[in-house]
Every structure is written in C-alpha cells, then in structure tokens.
Amino acid sequence: MNKLILLLFLMFVISSCADNYPTFDADNAFEHLENQCELGVRYPGSDGIELCRDYIINELTKCNAEIELQKFTVVIDEEEIDGVNIIASFYPQMSRRILFGAHYDTRPWADMEEEISLHDTPIMGANDAASGVAVLLELAKIVSAKQPQQFGIDLVFFDLEDMGAYGDNETWCLGSSYFADNYTKSKPEKSIVIDMIGDADLSINMEYTSYHNSPNLVKEVWEIAEQLGFNEFKSKITNRIYDDHYPLIAAGFNAIDIIDFEYPPWHTLEDTPDKCSPKSLGIVGQIMVNLIYQEK
C-alpha cells in the first residue's frame, strides 16, 4: 500500500468513526414514560412525586451518575411546598459540558378541561413531564456506557415547574429558578431544556426566546435534525413560551427550549401515554445523542 492510499484509507476510517453515534433506544425511553405514569399523578406533595423521585434516582444510580439532591421550599397560596431538583453529573472532570433539563412534576389541576368541575383534578402528565424525563433517563444510560469525546454531561430534573398561574410568569418554573439562582460552577457550554416532546403528532417549532437568545444552539440542533431527516423539526418561530429555559437564560446560560406546544390534551385529563409515541421520544433523543457525540 503506498502512502497516498494509506492516507486515504485512514481518512475513510476516521470519517466513518465520526458517524458512529450510539443509538437512542426509543422503546426503552417510552417504558420510562409509562413507568412514571404507573406511579400515579406526580404533583408536588403527592405520593406519586415521591415515588417518581425514587424512580429517577434509582435509574441514575444504575448509570453510576454523581447525584445531588437540591432541596428548597417555596410558598404558593400561603402554603409552604418543598421541592427537590435532582442533578446528575457524568464525567465531572471534563470542563466542556452540556446540560439537559426536564421537569418531573405534573400539574395538580386539569384546568384546561372544558368541564369546570374537573379543574381541581390532577393530570397524568404523560407528555407534560414524563416525556422529557424519559428522554433524559435514556441519555443517562447512553453517556454512562460511552464517554463522549468532548463533553461531560449534566442532567437536571426540575421540580415545581407546573404550579403556575396563567399570565403570571414568576409563578412557573420555580425549581429551575432556584437551580439557576444558586448555580456557582462555571456555566455549561450548552443547555437544552426538553418538555412536551412525546406527542405522537410531533411538530417542533423554534421557540422565540431560545432563537433570539441562543441562535447558534438552535441552528445546531435543527441542523442535526435535518441531517437525520427528521422533518418534525420546523424552521417556523413560535411565540414566547415561558419554560425552564427562562430562568437559565436570565442567569446567563446559553439555553434553549425544545417543546411541542401544539398539544390539545395540554393540562387536561387526556394527557395520557396513548397520546404519545416511542417514535417522538426517539427523534428528540437521537438528536441529543448526536449533539453529545459530535466531534466539535
């Protein structure tokens, strides 16, 4: 083999290695979604949220994550409510980091139901909570099995996202606010919040504030989606959606939100696993995997 052929061969080997991304297991992720729902409704103060916390911690422990429980108390309607953010770190020695966040609490009120008598009934939150957590737990398994070349990974499971009053932004995203306000380490290079990405009819637009605050990160994610042929990611820009990325952005994080806000069962009793699909979790999950393992 002469030197030129050897060089071409090595270039071929290197470029095919770069394409060798781990596969995100959509069915496994969907099991995490169903398992959370089987624990019951998971609003702050419920038995279900305690069980869900245990479930998340147990899964992260299996993946050898370094786990921190960040406890805090908020006051809602003159009542003190305890919250716990679950923070899992992989490869803490690596200085370049990507943070992924998802809330795990579900809304205690089905207040988007037409029937007013149902407004005080807690929702199941298959999409609005369980879907994001499911993707993060599958990512935990992947990054624990194969160390990314460039990035250490932090997964943050936010509490108390979903007890807000419509139109009053400060009352939402209390767990992520506490996390952002008390963050002392150097900030991750990229932070991505995922929420409501399990909708079987998946369509993800660019969230307005994400696009304007972190255009490069939005472009990077959407480019990966395009490379993978996932046309569920659209280049349309939404209105502002107040979600856990807002407190992160306010604290100076390079943060975006990936959310499918066109979901008719939102905050109703219809937000159940049958409205979600493994395929949707798989699309978002594989994009996150490729972002983690790309060589730049």
Ligand SMILES: [Zn+2]
């Ligand atoms: Zn919600």
